[in-house]
Amino acid sequence: MASRRLVVGSLSVVVFLALWQIVGSTNLIRSDLISYPSEVVATMAKMASTGELGSNAWVSLNEFFVGFVPAVIFGIVAGIALALVRRLRLLLDPLLIAIYQAPIIAFIPILVVWFGVGTTSKIVMVFISAFFPVMINTMTGVAQVAEPWTRAVRSFGANTLQVVSKAILPGSLPAIMAGMRLGVGRAVVVLIAGEMYVSVMGIGRLVQVYSSAARASEIVVLVVVISTFGFACVSFLRWLENRIGPWRQELEQ
Amino acid sequence: MRLPEPLLLGITGLVLFVLLWQVAADHGLLNPTILASPSLIASAFVTQWSSGQLPADLKVSLTEYALGFGLSVVVGIAVGIAMGLNRTIEYSLDPFMWFLYSAPLIAIYPLIVVWMGFGFATVVTVAFLLTVVSITVNTVAGVQSVDPVLIRVVRAFGGTTRDVILKVVLPASTPLILAGLRIGLGRALIGVVLGEMFGANAGLGFRMTVYAAHLRTADVFVPLVVFIVIGVASTQLVGLIERHFQAWKA
Numbered sequence: 027m028a029s030r031r032l033v034v035g036s037l038s039v040v041v042f043l044a045l046w047q048i049v050g051s052t053n054l055i056r057s058d059l060i061s062y063p064s065e066v067v068a069t070m071a072k073m074a075s076t077g078e079l080g081s082n083a084w085v086s087l088n089e090f091f092v093g094f095v096p097a098v099i100f101g102i103v104a105g106i107a108l109a110l111v112r113r114l115r116l117l118l119d120p121l122l123i124a125i126y127q128a129p130i131i132a133f134i135p136i137l138v139v140w141f142g143v144g145t146t147s148k149i150v151m152v153f154i155s156a157f158f159p160v161m162i163n164t165m166t167g168v169a170q171v172a173e174p175w176t177r178a179v180r181s182f183g184a185n186t187l188q189v190v191s192k193a194i195l196p197g198s199l200p201a202i203m204a205g206m207r208l209g210v211g212r213a214v215v216v217l218i219a220g221e222m223y224v225s226v227m228g229i230g231r232l233v234q235v236y237s238s239a240a241r242a243s244e245i246v247v248l249v250v251v252i253s254t255f256g257f258a259c260v261s262f263l264r265w266l267e268n269r270i271g272p273w274r275q276e277l278e279q
Numbered sequence: 280m281r282l283p284e285p286l287l288l289g290i291t292g293l294v295l296f297v298l299l300w301q302v303a304a305d306h307g308l309l310n311p312t313i314l315a316s317p318s319l320i321a322s323a324f325v326t327q328w329s330s331g332q333l334p335a336d337l338k339v340s341l342t343e344y345a346l347g348f349g350l351s352v353v354v355g356i357a358v359g360i361a362m363g364l365n366r367t368i369e370y371s372l373d374p375f376m377w378f379l380y381s382a383p384l385i386a387i388y389p390l391i392v393v394w395m396g397f398g399f400a401t402v403v404t405v406a407f408l409l410t411v412v413s414i415t416v417n418t419v420a421g422v423q424s425v426d427p428v429l430i431r432v433v434r435a436f437g438g439t440t441r442d443v444i445l446k447v448v449l450p451a452s453t454p455l456i457l458a459g460l461r462i463g464l465g466r467a468l469i470g471v472v473l474g475e476m477f478g479a480n481a482g483l484g485f486r487m488t489v490y491a492a493h494l495r496t497a498d499v500f501v502p503l504v505v506f507i508v509i510g511v512a513s514t515q516l517v518g519l520i521e522r523h524f525q526a527w528k529a
Contacts, residue, residue, distance in 0.1 A: 119289050253382045
């Protein structure tokens with residue numbers, strides 16, 4: 027069955043690309059509005075060879091990781107703390123839920139006012155976008171394992187540090203990873219939107235530049251680059267999850 | 280009557296947060312150009328509301344939100360049922376669903392503006408594209424979770440495809456479809472904000488960028504708070520409906 031999925035799936039992608047190529051290259055639909063695959067490939071090669079793609083991608087990558095890594099670390103710590111200290115969680119709950127369920131995109135203008143047009147505001151955007159999903163998921167995950175696991179480990183004489191490292195962290199790993207995957211998706215969108223809103227350099231800035239020039243093929247190239255990055259991050263996290271906790275695989279089936 | 284502890288602490292937290300913010304602002308710890316105090320934001324809210332600006336923007340944003348979400352629900356559930364019942368349709372649409380779900384749709388907004396025109400239609404399209412996949416994917420999962428025996432029973436008694444869908448598939452997949460709707464509501468709101476910030480000249484998202492460009496921070500916070508309220512309220516509402524159906528199912 028899996029092979030039929032693959033065959034039908036690839037076939038439909040090939041048909042789509044072929045139609046796009048024909049419609050675009052013969053100008054059936056104005057090719058400056060939709061471009062076509064061979065032009066996109068040529069444009070990508072050109073943008074890569076001039077270094078335009080590389081230098082802007084480097085800026086965006088930096089912003090992403092400088093914001094994302096602390097967001098994960100602080101998110102996990104805050105999530106565990108809130109899950110274990112019930113009163114604190116109840117006190118902050120409405121505020122956290124409000125920020126978690128709010129469209130983070132709407133914070134972009136105010137963050138630019140606070141942190142400027144450069145990379146700092148983008149790093150903060152990435153941080154906020156990733157911090158809350160990681161924290162909320164960690165909190166939920168820890169709350170689910172905390173009771174039975176903690177008691178089991180405690181009854182063997184473990185101290186608080188051991189309880190956290192031996193029971194709580196491994197037990198809530200799947201939830202934490204799910205939070206990180208969610209965080210990657212949100213952070214990428216907000217980062218690109220933030221760069222498009224105002225920035226000096228970055229992939230989102232390129233999108234804005236080419237969009238004002240209505241250059242479809244460059245925009246498609248950038249969309250492909252951004253999607254590939256998001257896909258690579260999520261795949262890496264899945265790989266990492268299986269490396270750290272291979273026992274989970276059977277559970278997921 | 281005593282309030283339950285979670286509610287009591289939650290309200291205390293919110294009040295404390297606003298109070299601390301206000302006190303800090305009153306003592307000159309916050310630069311009002313950078314971070315306006317709650318009282319300044321409240322008075323900005325009143326001014327914007329009575330001038331008619333806020334209601335007008337709110338109406339635009341809510342209409343776009345409702346339309347973008349409504350279209351996604353209709354298309355998402357229809358396509359989801361088709362994909363859930365027919366393997367060939369599922370396999371051939373799968374790669375595109377995947378792409379639409381993971382692609383940064385924000386980056387193609389310039390193309391959408393060219394196709395749909397600046398403003399209302401573009402915002403609705405962005406909201407639709409962001410939302411439709413999560414509803415479709417959840418509907419597919421819901422349809423495929425339906426016990427095939429039930430479908431065969433309806434068929435054996437001479438039920439048409441229409442009967443199968445209306446009497447078995449839709450009711451049985453309601454919980455998963457509702458979960459998709461809840462995710463979709465959040466994404467539709469993001470779509471509205473994105474669309475308005477970049478491709479419109481009306482609505483709360485557009486107004487926010489105007490205020491920000493003039494460094495009117497108290498004014499920026501008003502649409503921001505309204506967006507937060509809409510986001511929380513709509514998610515909670517679907518959450519309530521979801522719990523109702525879970526209770527009914529159990």
